[in-house]
Amino acid sequence: MNVFDFLCIIVAVVGMCLGNPMIGSAMRIARCVKLLAFFKELQRLFRALLLSLPKFANVMVTFFLLLTMYGILGVGLFAPAKHSEDFEANGNFRHFGWALLTLFRSSTGEAWNEIM
Structure with missing residues (x-):
């Protein structure tokens, strides 16, 4: 899990250095998706959405x-x-x-x- 967070931070910093803050926003959304592993009800809801x-x-x-x-x-x-x-x-x-x-x-x- 910490590797994923580290990768998100590195990509966000590189995006800021390149002048594209949207990459950082995408990485923040990716970190929110990580929450699916912890909340079973949220997993069910997301699975229903995908189906x-x-x-x-x-x-x-x-x-x-x-x-x-x-x-x-x-x-x-x-x-x-x-x-x-x-x-x-x-x-x-x-x-x-x-x-x-x-x-x-x-x-x-x-x-x-x-x-x-």
Whole structure:
């Protein structure tokens, strides 16, 4: 255990000498991960988090595919529509990228009243 702490300190000092303090921050986080060996409940929680990551990735891929399908449909239907002067430039379906952004904003509820 002391070798790990010594290595963390050496890497942090080298990072500070090179002018990159982010290396020291990463080493402090690595020292916090070392606490997993002492707390059994924290180990169980961390293991549950790691086991749920593949399932979360599947949900995110499905969500992105759904946004992609509706984005393509929205561009096909609403891209040729005329826009008024009070139209929000970032919330439209003129291009596929804007369509994805608009759908993501709508799904999270951010500025939904401006989009509608």
